[in-house]
Each structure stands twice: as C-alpha cells, then as structure tokens.
Amino acid sequence: MIVGQVIELKANNKFFTYCRKAFGVRRFAYNWCVAKFKKDYVAHLAAMDRYTRELAEYQKSPLQSTVAPVKPKLPTWQDYKKEFNAIRLEKYPFTYEVTKYASQQTFVNFGTSVKSYFENVKKRKKTKVKKNSKKRKAFFPKFKKKSYQHGSFYIGGDQxxxxxGKSCSKKLENQSSKQYxxxxxxxxxxxxxxxxxxxxxxxxxxSQRADRIYASFSIEITEEEYCRTHKAAVQNNTAAGIDLGLxxxxxxxxGISIESPKPLKAKLRRLARLQRQLNRKQHPRAKGDKTxxxxxxxxxxxxxxxxxxxISNIRKDFSQKITSILAxxxxxxxxxxxxxxxMMSNHKLARAISDVGFYNIKNNLIYKMEYKHRKLQEVDRFYASSKTCSKCGALKKDLTLRDRIYECPECGLTIDRDLNAAINLRQQIKNVGEAISELMPVELTALLSDLAINGIATSSVEAGIW
Ligand SMILES: [Zn+2]
Structure with a gap:
C-alpha cells in the first residue's frame, strides 16, 4: 500500500533559488509542449480532413496501382520528449542545472492533460452538451503562468x-539525529x-506554498509496516451513519455532533479582507492589460x-484527524x-461546504477505511436522508434547509434534523453478514476522549423522543 508524508524542508535562500529555478524549468518544458501541440493539433486537423477525402476517393475506386492513404497521427508526449532532449544540450543548457525530473516528468504531466482533454471532448459529444455550456468543459492544455507563491517539481525515487546527519557531511556531523x-x-x-x-x-x-518549501513523499509500505505505524483499529462490529451538515x-x-475547527471562521474573514486590499493594488486585471x-x-x-x-493546514489537519478517528x-x-x-453551485451552502472541506474528508475516509479493511458505503445522492423519518419512514416533502428540527407528521417524532439524517444513513448499511451494533457506552467514551485528545470540539445531541 502507498502512504504519503509531507515534511517541511529547512530552506535557506540558496535552496529557494534552486527551487524557483526548478519550477521555472518545469514551466518552460510544459509551455514548450503546449506551443508545439497547438501548432501540431491544427496541422493534424487539416491532415485528417485531407485523409477522409482521400479515403473516400480511394474506396470509390480502389485501383491496384494507388496506395491506400495513411491515417495521420498526432505526436505523443513521448515524441515531444525525444525532440526536446535532442536539442536540450544545445538550446536549453539551463535545464541541466536542476534535477533531470524537473523537465522530464513534465512530459508525462503534459501527456495526462492532453489525454483528459480528448476524453472530455468525447464525453461532451456523447452527452450532447451545447457548445458553449460550462458543463464538462474540455480544457485544451494551457500555458502555465509564473507564480511567486506556488510551484512544484518532482524527483523520482532513484534520485x-x-x-x-552524521554520514552526509563533515559540517553537519554534530547534528547527528537530524535527517537530510x-x-x-x-x-x-x-x-x-x-x-x-x-x-x-x-x-x-x-513544492512551495507561500514562504515554505515542502517535500511530499510517496512511500510503498508493507501491511506489517502499516500496522506498526498506525493505531490498531477497534474491532467491535459497530456502524454509524455520517451526515455532513452545515x-x-x-x-x-x-448523537455526536462534531464541530468544525474554530480558528477557521476568523481566518476566513481576515482572508476576505486581505483579498479586497490586494485587489486595490496596481496589477494587470485582464489578459493584454499593460498595467x-x-x-x-x-x-x-x-x-x-x-x-x-x-487555513488550508487547519482544514487538512481536521480532515485527517477526524477521518482517522472514525475509521x-x-x-x-x-x-x-x-x-x-x-452543492457548491448553491451559494449559501458553498461557503459552509468549502469551509470544512467535505471533499477532503470523503477522500480521506475512502482510503483509510480501505486500508483498514473496513467498509464505507455511499448512499445514492437522491436518497432523501433528511426528509425521511428515521422512526416510521414517512416522507416529509416540505422540509426546508431552515428547519433545524425534524417533526414527523405521521408518528410525532421530534429530532434534530442532522441526527435524523445520520440515523437514516446508518440504516442504509446493507449486505453485512453479521448483525451490526451501536456503540456501547464504554466505546462511546473512548471515541469522545479520542476526539478530545485531538482537539476536536463535540457536543452530544439528544436522540429525541421515541
Ligand atoms: Zn415518523
């Protein structure tokens, strides 16, 4: 299994310069590909036109003497890589100043973006999307812009x-416990x-994020190593439904309600202010603007x-902690x-959703449950988890987002809206051999203390009147 770890590097000015250079090399190689691809693609379309005409003619009267037309081929990223490397030493010697991967890995990335472009074009055709619709927009590979705050490059495992400490250099010999x-x-x-x-x-x-440089490692480990480095999971046959709430x-x-981290709200407000201020500084506002x-x-x-x-660190921390605990x-x-x-297209919801990073939470949960050999079930997005009564199953159609309390017109159940949805989701867990159980009081205490240790605020919600 593959695990990742992100570690900050102690970067001095010299290393910063190196990184900026490597980002530049990567951007250069990518933009070199885009420029080439733009020309090649236009030429390819023309060639394809010619080919279909010639093929039609050939099929009408296949003479023995004429040769069937050959289907033109669009150059691949491998072709580009070869071409680039052939002229690299002579024309772009600066690309040798950094790791070879800075330029070479770019071709793989470029290949991926071309592939996804063509896949999206195909999907658009299949679903008959209108030409200018934003839905499933196919993005033609674009030139990358220079950024002062971001950038990244890859180094392959072999390098x-x-x-x-000790063995790497004489100068560092004293700091023997540190890793380099x-x-x-x-x-x-x-x-x-x-x-x-x-x-x-x-x-x-x-990668560079703001004024820091991070190294994110991708490591292939054995199951044994995974068990050694991760907390053993509790085996108790329990199940829970999770409602991602607002x-x-x-x-x-x-009945445990988990709050999103508090510092987030204040920081988001500060971010909005800073962004407003930034917008007032002098900068080119559109393409071609000479400011x-x-x-x-x-x-x-x-x-x-x-x-x-x-902000993004707070979000990531929260998402990692909560998903580990749940799994x-x-x-x-x-x-x-x-x-x-x-959900993002609904403005009011968008803020709340992006605040906590639901997308991250879900993705983390998926792989953590899988690594621990546990089961995460997803329920169809059209299942009305909020509108269904968790006791009698009646459907309350007129429930609006503002209703925090669910009151069932059929059986009179009064319950917190989100809790009602969570219980419904729990009942959706199917195809499980053994009977599943709820958390015992002891287990509940263990869960709560685990959450508290990790600084995650909770509150318990009354299960309502049954
Ligand atoms: Zn009911």
Missing amino acids: VKLVT MNIPNFGYVQLKEKLRFNGHINGVTI KSALMLSD KLSRNYIKHSRKVSKLYLS NHYEYLCMEDLNVKG
Whole structure:
C-alpha cells in the first residue's frame, strides 16, 4: 500500500533559488509542449480532413496501382520528449542545472492533460452538451503562468537519498539525529521531521506554498509496516451513519455532533479582507492589460498566500484527524454520495461546504477505511436522508434547509434534523453478514476522549423522543 508524508524542508535562500529555478524549468518544458501541440493539433486537423477525402476517393475506386492513404497521427508526449532532449544540450543548457525530473516528468504531466482533454471532448459529444455550456468543459492544455507563491517539481525515487546527519557531511556531523535529503545538483537539505515509514520511496514532490518549501513523499509500505505505524483499529462490529451538515461539520448517528475547527471562521474573514486590499493594488486585471505588476501587489499577495496556507493546514489537519478517528472506531460507515460540485453551485451552502472541506474528508475516509479493511458505503445522492423519518419512514416533502428540527407528521417524532439524517444513513448499511451494533457506552467514551485528545470540539445531541 502507498502512504504519503509531507515534511517541511529547512530552506535557506540558496535552496529557494534552486527551487524557483526548478519550477521555472518545469514551466518552460510544459509551455514548450503546449506551443508545439497547438501548432501540431491544427496541422493534424487539416491532415485528417485531407485523409477522409482521400479515403473516400480511394474506396470509390480502389485501383491496384494507388496506395491506400495513411491515417495521420498526432505526436505523443513521448515524441515531444525525444525532440526536446535532442536539442536540450544545445538550446536549453539551463535545464541541466536542476534535477533531470524537473523537465522530464513534465512530459508525462503534459501527456495526462492532453489525454483528459480528448476524453472530455468525447464525453461532451456523447452527452450532447451545447457548445458553449460550462458543463464538462474540455480544457485544451494551457500555458502555465509564473507564480511567486506556488510551484512544484518532482524527483523520482532513484534520485532520492535520505541520510541521518552524521554520514552526509563533515559540517553537519554534530547534528547527528537530524535527517537530510539529497537534492540533485544541489546538496543536502534538512528535513524538519523524520520520515515515519520504512519502505520504498516512489518519488518526492517538492513544492512551495507561500514562504515554505515542502517535500511530499510517496512511500510503498508493507501491511506489517502499516500496522506498526498506525493505531490498531477497534474491532467491535459497530456502524454509524455520517451526515455532513452545515450547522456542525459532521453528525454521527450515535448523537455526536462534531464541530468544525474554530480558528477557521476568523481566518476566513481576515482572508476576505486581505483579498479586497490586494485587489486595490496596481496589477494587470485582464489578459493584454499593460498595467505593471507593482511591488506592493507582490508583497501583499505574499501575505494572502501565507494566510491561505494556514487555513488550508487547519482544514487538512481536521480532515485527517477526524477521518482517522472514525475509521478506527467504526467497522462500517455510511455517508451520502456527495455531489460537491452541485452543492457548491448553491451559494449559501458553498461557503459552509468549502469551509470544512467535505471533499477532503470523503477522500480521506475512502482510503483509510480501505486500508483498514473496513467498509464505507455511499448512499445514492437522491436518497432523501433528511426528509425521511428515521422512526416510521414517512416522507416529509416540505422540509426546508431552515428547519433545524425534524417533526414527523405521521408518528410525532421530534429530532434534530442532522441526527435524523445520520440515523437514516446508518440504516442504509446493507449486505453485512453479521448483525451490526451501536456503540456501547464504554466505546462511546473512548471515541469522545479520542476526539478530545485531538482537539476536536463535540457536543452530544439528544436522540429525541421515541
Ligand atoms: Zn415518523
């Protein structure tokens, strides 16, 4: 199984310069591909036109003497890579100043974006989307812009070397406990944490976010190593339904309401203010605008991205912690198959959803449950989990988003709206051999204390009048 770990690097100015250079090389190679592809694609379309005409003529009267026309082929990313490397030494010697992967991996990335472009075009044709509709827009590979705050490049596993202090250089001999990573054509850079896993390193992506440089490792580990590095999961045959709510971040069918992290709200307000201020600084506002990008704009955008980084870190932390805890305490989980994009189009919901990062929570839960050999079930997004009564199954059609309490007209059940949905979701867990049970009081206490240790705020909701 593959696990990841992101570690901040201790970057000095020299290393920053190296990284900026590597980002630049990557961007250069990518844009080189895009420019070439734009021309090739136009030529290819013309060639295809010619080919269909010639083929039709040939099929009408296939003479023995004429040869069947050959179908033209669009160059692939492998062709581009070959062509680039043939002229690389002579024309682009600066690409040799950084790791080879900075330019070479780009061709693979470019290949992926071309592939997804053609796939989207096909899908559009199949579903007969109107020409200018935003739905399933097929994105033709675009030129990449230079950014002061972001950038990344990849280093393949074969070039990654980790050493612990002592052996790497004389200068560092005293700091023997620290771990260092070898950066090709640069030297050793200190990791701010140690790599937790023993296994084969598939590759590392070095990326800049605001004023920090991170290395994100992708490591192939054995099941044994996974068990060694992860907390053992509780085996108790329990199940829960999770409702991703708006009032609280998550609601469990056991009546535990999990709040989203508090600092988020204040920071988001600050972010909005900073972004307004940024917009008032002098900068080109549209393509082709000749206004100069001011120093103040760059300086201020640094502030914005720093704050943004901190927000995204809070979100990630919350999402990782909560999903680990849930996967540890429940054997079966059930949640709605979220149509996050659809929900995002509803403005009021959009803020609440993006605040907590539902998308992240779901993705983390999927792989964590799988790694622990547990089952996560998703319920069809059209299942009315909120509108159905969890006691008698009656459907309340006129329930609006504003109704926080669910009152059943049939059986008189009065219950918190989100809890009602969570219980419904729990009841949707099917095809389980053994009977599933609710958390025992002891287990509930264990779960609550686990949440408390990780600094996740909870409140319990009364199960209502049954
Ligand atoms: Zn009812």
